[in-house]
Amino acid sequence: xxxxxxxxxxxxxxxxxxxxxxxxxxxxxxxxxxxxxxxxxxxxxxxxxxxxxxxxxxxxxxxxxxxxxxxxxxxxxxxxxxxxxxxxxxxxxxxxxxxxxxxxxxxxxxxxxxxxxxxxxxxxxxxxxxxxxxxxxxxxxxxxxxxxxxxxxxxxxxxxxxxxxxxxxxxxxxxxxxxxxxxxxxxxxxxxxxxxxxxxxxxxxxxxxxxxxxxxx
Amino acid sequence: xxxxxxxxxxxxxxxxxxxxxxxxxxxxxxxxxxxxxxxxxxxxxxxxxxxxxxxxxxxxxxxxxxxxxxxxxxxxxxxxxxxxxxxxxxxxxxx
Numbered sequence: 001x002x003x004x005x006x007x008x009x010x011x012x013x014x015x016x017x018x019x020x021x022x023x024x025x026x027x028x029x030x031x032x033x034x035x036x037x038x039x040x041x042x043x044x045x046x047x048x049x050x051x052x053x054x055x056x057x058x059x060x061x062x063x064x065x066x067x068x069x070x071x072x073x074x075x076x077x078x079x080x081x082x083x084x085x086x087x088x089x090x091x092x093x094x095x096x097x098x099x100x101x102x103x104x105x106x107x108x109x110x111x112x113x114x115x116x117x118x119x120x121x122x123x124x125x126x127x128x129x130x131x132x133x134x135x136x137x138x139x140x141x142x143x144x145x146x147x148x149x150x151x152x153x154x155x156x157x158x159x160x161x162x163x164x165x166x167x168x169x170x171x172x173x174x175x176x177x178x179x180x181x182x183x184x185x186x187x188x189x190x191x192x193x194x195x196x197x198x199x200x201x202x203x204x205x206x207x208x209x210x211x212x213x214x215x216x217x
Numbered sequence: 218x219x220x221x222x223x224x225x226x227x228x229x230x231x232x233x234x235x236x237x238x239x240x241x242x243x244x245x246x247x248x249x250x251x252x253x254x255x256x257x258x259x260x261x262x263x264x265x266x267x268x269x270x271x272x273x274x275x276x277x278x279x280x281x282x283x284x285x286x287x288x289x290x291x292x293x294x295x296x297x298x299x300x301x302x303x304x305x306x307x308x309x310x311x312x
Contacts, residue, residue, distance in 0.1 A: 049278070070281045082275040084224060095221045096280055136279060 001046070001064075001074075001143055001173065006055035008038070008045060015041050017197040019055070023143060023173040028165060030188030031177040032202065032213050037194040039177040040079065043145040046175070047076040059142075075141040079148040081128045085121035089131065092120060096135050105138045111160070130157050137164055143173045150180040162187050181208065221280045225287045226294065228270065232262035233295060247306055255299025259292050 006019040015038040023029055033039045044050040046057060048069045057064040059073050083092065089112065097103045106112055111130065115123055123131065133149055146165075150158050158180075165174055165187050178184050185191070191202035193211050200211070208214045233254060240253040266273075274284045 047278075066283060070278065070283055072281060075279050076275065078272065078275045080272050082272045084228065084270075084273055084276060086228075087224070095224055098220065139279065 002058045004056050006045060006052045008041060008050065008052050014197055019199050021199055023175055025171060025173050026169055028169055028174045028176065028187050028189045030184040030191045031175060031194060032181060032191065032208060033194035034213060038197065039194055040147050043076060043147050043175065043177065046145055047074055072141050073143065075136040075139050075144045077133060077136050077146045077149055081125065081132055083120050083128060083132055086119060088117060088119050090116040096139060106134055109134060126153050126157055129153060133161055137168055146174060146176040148178045149176065150178045150183045158183055221277065222282060222287055222290060225277055226291050229262045229266045229291055230295065232265040233258035236261045251299040251303050255296040259295050263288055
């Protein structure tokens with residue numbers, strides 16, 4: 001997946017300028033940036049729910065379009081929980097995975113098997129978010145965009161999510177953004193910073209402070 | 218059409234049914250009831266779903282269903298259902 005010279009405006013306000021970014025299978029790209037810097041906007045541009053003012057996104061060297069994205073190329077974990085609420089977990093899973101064999105990875109997860117007879121709305125926000133994460137990562141998509149996956153999560157669930165990301169990195173590319181930056185730093189193979197409307201590579205963790213994202217020590 | 222689509226159809230059509238029940242109470246005209254379910258109730262249900270559950274469109278997008286596609290399919294199913302019932306009623310009254 002490659003972004004070439006992406007520019008985006010909200011009204012007259014320039015949010016992203018001249019963004020160039022490539023993500024391949026095996027990449028776990030951590031994107032950092034202050035509130036309002038354009039991290040979520042960037043993920044929505046890649047997912048196709050926002051359109052860039054200029055520039056182009058390529059998927060396997062083909063210009064990205066809605067059909068390509070919907071045709072199992074990109075999964076997008078929204079920062080909010082988007083699961084239907086009034087449905088039992090055991091009935092929700094087959095909506096994404098109609099084949100029984102594809103459901104195994106989900107139902108065999110010990111945390112999911114405990115909640116499978118509960119309705120989604122009766123789960124805690126953290127449990128719902130974990131379920132949402134697990135569903136998306138197990139889809140057959142080439143790339144997974146994770147917007148604030150670790151926010152609200154208990155440490156055990158966060159660790160489980162990080163393990164799942166690491167296990168899946170050999171068949172997918174990930175882009176993660178979250179203010180729980182230590183968790184992102186732990187899994188990221190490449191780090192980027194959005195500042196002054198554009199993306200900068202981060203080579204050392206100390207650069208996060210130098211760039212104004214973290215307080216200076 | 219997939220089970221995923223019918224999950225959306227069920228969720229959105231419940232608002233249409235509530236609207237149509239309301240119309241049936243105040244109008245009691247079979248034509249108005251069918252018009253409600255086929256057209257006005259459809260539009261009402263999309264509006265309510267968008268207001269209260271719009272975040273769930275991301276669930277369907279990730280499952281490969283675009284917002285426009287599932288809205289159009291829902292509208293067509295309900296419209297054709299209403300239209301068919303209208304034709305049946307018209308035939309019965311004609312005879």
